[in-house]
Amino acid sequence: MQSSDPQHFFETDAEQATRKRRAAKAGNKYGNPIILKSKILAAVPDPRSPASSLLVAESAGAVRLVNVDDPEDTRTAYRGPTAPVCCVAVGGPNSGTLFAGSWDMAVWSWDLASKTPGRKYIGHSDFVKAVVCITVGGKDLLISGGADKKMIVWDIASGARLHTLKDDMVNMMSIQDLVIDHASSSQDEVSLISASSDPHIRRWKIRLDGWEQAAECSPDAPGSDRRTILEHETTVYKLVLDHDSDEVDLWTSSGDGTVKCLSRIKDFACDDSFHHGGHVRAVAVTDQWVITAGRDEDIKFWGRSSGKLHCSLVGHYDEITELVLLRGSNGLCQRVCSVSIDGTVRTWPLDxxxxxxxxxxxxxxxxxxxxxxxxxxxxxxxxxxxxxxxxxxxxxxx
Structure with a gap:
């Protein structure tokens, strides 16, 4: 008889202590946990109800709709993959299509309203770890980033592969996150920012007829260019553009234990740094707070203007993989949700x-x-x- 119980296998003292600690912590009700049956690897707001609903990527191979105000209603799921889903995005015509990148090396899609499966995008040779949607020259495009060190630009309607982006000069590792820089984009050319398992952050210019990697002005050597933004020591997990501020600065979280604010007016040099500790997997930013979370299971709220730690909240008993801001009809942030490998969705106040x-x-x-x-x-x-x-x-x- 086969078993998945870790107690039936050899464990180090540290592993036993971690398992016992997590078991003791698992029953807490902090953050009003909604308990799912598998690990949660990513999440985005549901554009149809951004004040209360999330679309979460599950290791069980589905994307699930979660309403934080109705913990019992977790039945809506988008199924198809038989491998873990590690990233999600919503876009396409009228923002009506759900996309999910999977360990099976494909990007799956569904009609968001009807749950009807759509086109499957196949082209990566390893896990798909990040997906974003854009419109260039009137065409709806999908960009996927994989553990194969590539980013592929797809025509959503036809499924055609338009471009494959990669950095052949500075060794680029597995893609971790992608974000569209709308402040530097135009109707015919979109600016993409990528993060990967190496410490380099890269910017790209994408058009229908081609692409190029954008060079950065060097803050250390005025008048010279730098090919990448290098402000962290190791893996950059998350990129967040603060569209609520006039400067639209870039916020980053890293395995070096820090979250950093990269100032646009300083050519994305570090303007502020917050030391969370451990691997920082997620960051969210409001006008008042910088919120950080990661492998140590704690959620830390830092005063944005003071830079001081206001509080640290516990609740999760395994690595936190994402922080999602829930916004009201006025566009203002009302709450923040955290999701974790422990299979729970938790909601926290912002006041x-x-x-x-x-x-x-x-x-x-x-x-x-x-x-x-x-x-x-x-x-x-x-x-x-x-x-x-x-x-x-x-x-x-x-």
């Missing part, structure tokens, strides 16, 4: 009073445990004390 209340709720169990220790509650019972005393007497006799 200071709400965050302070969440911190107090998380401090209560610790305070109660300390009170129990002081009062003697939770220590040895009378029977256990007698048994311990007898054992100690036996040791003395020996």
């Amino acid at each position: 200071k009073a709400g965050l302070d209340s969440a911190v107090k709720d998380q401090e209560k169990p610790v305070e109660e445990e300390k009170k129990a220790e002081v009062s003697g509650e939770g220590l040895l019972s009378a029977e256990e004390e007698a048994e311990l005393a007898a054992l100690m007497d036996d040791d003395d006799d020996e």
